[in-house]
Amino acid sequence: MQQIDLAERGERTEHSYLLGYLRELTRGQEIAVLAHDDPRILMDALTLELRNGIYWDVVEAGPPAWRVRVRRREDVAASDLVDLLTRDHLRVDHLFASALHRCNAGDMAAALPCFRVYASCLRRHVEAENEIVVPVLSLPRSPRGDDPTSIMLREHDEIIEHTVMIEEMVDEGMDDAGMLAPFFAIISGQLAKHEWREENNLFPHWVRLLRHDPAIAAELFPRVQALVRAGDEAAASVGIE
Ligand SMILES: [Fe+2]
Ligand SMILES: [Fe+2]
Incomplete structure (x- = not known):
């Protein structure tokens, strides 16, 4: 396992020094980070910057030294509901990006299978958030509709609406x-x-509510996981995990 000692960073900040390594982290690889101060705030910041693409745990807690093991998040099973949904964002993004790139390259024959899988994974993701999570994790709603839950529900409708628009055009032969x-x-x-708004404005509230009520967390997790996993095979068929 590669070890990175933050004391060897020279002139660079710990953040930029470590970010360079973590960006290059590949599937199946593990990095050990040796720190001489508590690195948890640093690791949280890097995780956020890398859009939760990494997973880390403290294997040795100092003082005087801390050792943190870092892996790609895909190499570690989802640990909670919000983790599951955040990973599913990445997958929906990858599916859509594949369709978009192929469309931009003028290759609709290759773009459409990715788009179809994106649309089915998106619907399941929205179903999980709207039908499974929202009814159980209730947050205050404002009559003006500017609270995180109302914004999420409204944006889901808009994204689905535009997705349906493309589906209808394609079905009518306008491809x-x-x-x-x-x-x-x-x-x-x-x-x-x-996704940015959800991860930053809504998920922290869900994390708080789930921590407060582990029984609800245990009940919701398998239901959302079943929905998300239903898309595994289709996503793999277009080369996305
Ligand atoms: Fe989401
Ligand atoms: Fe969403």
Whole structure:
């Protein structure tokens, strides 16, 4: 296992020194980070910056030295509901990005299978959030609709609406890449903003509620996991894990 000693970073900050290594981390690889101060705040910041793509645990807690093991998140089973949903965001993103790139390259024959799988995974993800999580983890709602839950539900409707628009165009034979590209671009922007807002404005509340009530967490996890896993085979068929 590769070991990185933060004391050897030279002039660089711990953050930028470690970020360089963690960005390059590949599937199946493990890195040991040796720190001489408590590294948990640093690791949390790096995890956020890498959009939860890494998973770390403290294997030796100092003082005087801390040792942290870092792996790709895909190499570790999802640990809780929010982790599961965050990983599913990445998968929905990858599926959509594959469709988008192929559409931009003018290859609709390759783009459409990715788009179809994206659409089915998106619907299951939205079903999990809207039908399974929201009814159980209740948060205050504002009549103006500007609370995190109302924003999420509204954005789900918008993303699904644009996805259906592309499905209908394709079903009617309007499958020209140039014609579809602007619609793909709209969804691309919507998805990125939506997931960012959810992960930053809503998921921290869900984490808090789930920690407060482990029985609810234990009940919700397998239900959401079953929905997410239902997309595994289809995603693998277009080369996305
Ligand atoms: Fe989500
Ligand atoms: Fe969502």
